[in-house]
Amino acid sequence: MSRIDASRISGTSLLAWRNLSHDRARFVVTLVGVLFAVLLMGVELGLLLGFARTTSGLVDHTDADLWITPAGTTNVDIAGRLDERRRFEALAVSGVAQVDQLMMQFAFWRKPDGGTESVSIVGFNLATGQGRPWNLVEGTIEDLQQDDAVIIDRLYAAKLGVTALGQTVEINNRRARVVGYTAGIRTFTQSPYVFTTHRNAQRFTFFRPTRPPTCSCVCVPTPTPRPCATRCRRAWAASTSGSPKTSPARRSATG
Numbered sequence: 001m002s003r004i005d006a007s008r009i010s011g012t013s014l015l016a017w018r019n020l021s022h023d024r025a026r027f028v029v030t031l032v033g034v035l036f037a038v039l040l041m042g043v044e045l046g047l048l049l050g051f052a053r054t055t056s057g058l059v060d061h062t063d064a065d066l067w068i069t070p071a072g073t074t075n076v077d078i079a080g081r082l083d084e085r086r087r088f089e090a091l092a093v094s095g096v097a098q099v100d101q102l103m104m105q106f107a108f109w110r111k112p113d114g115g116t117e118s119v120s121i122v123g124f125n126l127a128t129g130q131g132r133p134w135n136l137v138e139g140t141i142e143d144l145q146q147d148d149a150v151i152i153d154r155l156y157a158a159k160l161g162v163t164a165l166g167q168t169v170e171i172n173n174r175r176a177r178v179v180g181y182t183a184g185i186r187t188f189t190q191s192p193y194v195f196t197t198h199r200n201a202q203r204f205t206f207f208r209p210t211r212p213p214t215c216s217c218v219c220v221p222t223p224t225p226r227p228c229a230t231r232c233r234r235a236w237a238a239s240t241s242g243s244p245k246t247s248p249a250r251r252s253a254t255g
Contacts, residue, residue: 027068028175055188058122059117061134064100065225068232077120077189079104095228096219100130103201110170111161118191119160119171133195138165139180144197150220151180156192 020027053060058076059067068090070080088098103123106115124131132141133151143149150171152160163168168177171194187193196204 051188052228057185058131058193059234060230062102062131064130064221066221066228066232074104076104077187078106090232093228093231095224098128100125100128101198102131103198105201105203105205107172107194107204109160109194110173112167112169117160119194120187120189120191121171121201121204122193122195123198123204126197133180133182133185133193135183135185137181137183141180143179144195144200146177146179147200147203148175148177149179149196149200151178151182151195152178153192154181154183155186157181160192166167172206174204176204185241219241 010251055075055077067076068082068086069076070082073079074121087099087101090096102125103121105121105123107119107121109119110116120198122131122133126132126144129141136151137154139151144151148168152162157163160169165178165180168175170176176194176196182195185193
């Protein structure tokens, strides 16, 4: 670089500095504004990552590469009911070795003091553990073998009126007993997760034994989720009852 170019750059920098420092009060206000904008961007990014981790927590901690849900489902937390025969149809698809049903339904939790809270029932297959609670700090998964057993997160214990393990409550007017606590399992909605077996979840959500068995979604561990999803869609294309939605799991990078 020649001396002339160097002097031009030096002169430009000096002129810029003089313009900024000429009115120091304005310079300070501008600098504070820029720093506040950067801080606000950092806060918003943190909120975005936190929301992403919260909303995808159940998917991130379930060892499934393909999810089969009722048509129109946009979120597993608000999935409808899926005929359980879809699970057996998925097992017949090439590349699928295991299929598990998962129940996700909202319910009303009656606290011991008489108050009511909305909760999200998560019913999973106890034999395979797909969809089971993670970060378990008190109790064991095996405790859920009891007919009325549920596990909640310690963060929501006070909200649900639970003060100790073994305490009994009501879920949709059916007796339930808290047998374990998790730590740090948050929900994006105001309805805390309540983990139990798939059979108990059906009972808590007014499942009628006279009707065909149902579930909210089907979890399929497979090394080739997209080809399997394509084959499932083709297999259900001629179904008169409508085809369910098949979606490869998109796990959160923060999970």
